[in-house]
Amino acid sequence: MDLPVIILVGPTAVGKTFFSIEIAKQLQTEVISADSMQIYKDMSIGTAKVTDEERQGIIHHLIDVVSPNEAFTVSDFKRLALDKIDDLHHQQKIPVIAGGTGLYVNALIYDLDFSKTIGDEKIRNELQLLYENNGANFLHQLLSAKDPVSAKKIHPNNVKRVMRAIEVCLITQKPFSGFNPDFRKESENYDFIIIGLEINRELLYNRINERVDKMLHDGLIDEVISLVKKGYPKTLPAMQGIGYKEIIDYVEGQTTFDEAIRLIKRNSRRLAKRQFTWFKADPRIRWFQVDLEAPIKTKQNIMKFMKERGIRNEAVY
Secondary structure (H helix, E strand, O other): OOEEEEEEEOOOOOOHHHHHHHHHHHHOOOEEEOOOOOOEOOOOOOOOOOOHHHHOOOOEEOOOOEOOOOOOOHHHHHHHHHHHHHHHHHOOOOOEEEOOOHHHHHHHHEOOOOOOOOOOHHHHHHHHHHHHHHOHHHHHHHHHHHOHHHHHHOOOOOHHHHHHHHHHHHHHOOOHHHOOOOOOOEOOOEEEEEEEEEOOHHHHHHHHHHHHHHHHHHOHHHHHHHHHHOOOOOOOOHHHOOOOHHHHHHHOOOOOHHHHHHHHHHHHHHHHHHHHHHHHOOOOOEEEEOOOOOHHHHHHHHHHHHHHOOOOOOOOO
16 A cells, blocks of 8 residues: 655645644644745744744644755755655654645655756756746746747646756757656655645735735844844845845845835735646645635545545554
């Protein structure tokens, strides 16, 4: 029997933290973060890290792993996450993965052997950053300039494929259309139960705006100032994260406070839209509409689905 792994995905502010903890409590297990910003130390408010109170005693992994000036690649995440998944299985616990970073989730689901394929982690991470900051159309325009044939075949919303095509072009100096570089196959070691969370788009955007206001109330500006004082340059990928780059511009006098907040909210909403696009393209995901008025009902629906997939209220060993 393949070992079960539960993965919760969805856009920012949809409730992944709450539901992952509720599921972990029910299954008496632990949570592994799949968030590319929460791996950084000293960056808690702007990344919406789960607080000690929110954890309710549930152990979380892959949070506060490296300093903002340390490199951390998708390969690093995959190695650490798989080690923890195997460790939890040895403890007869079903791992719960929660996060909105599509590349991290795909690194687990697929047998991506980065060492044996045409690939460059630095380029891949830079493309991911370009996507997060500028959107899918911007990436597709880059591909059109380098490989018009591939650009005509690959839809702009197929972001993973667009990024891969650009990566191969940059590494080989040859068009992606001249290769057969589909190096992915689904992992056969685990039974991935992938749960997607969604809510009405307007409600989600309201939650995002409220979250940004709470971040400011909780001390986001002081957090950013502290990072700058520690000598972390704004050119670091970590410091280019949403919420940090905008506040740095405000602190440096390059924009007003009101404009910085407007941009954080706008960029967060755009991130949520891109996350929806990324995950909605995956047919393996079972989507659940979050009921904000009755979240426990949503949890019960999720638990019912997991039971149908062979997950009971206790470990299945």
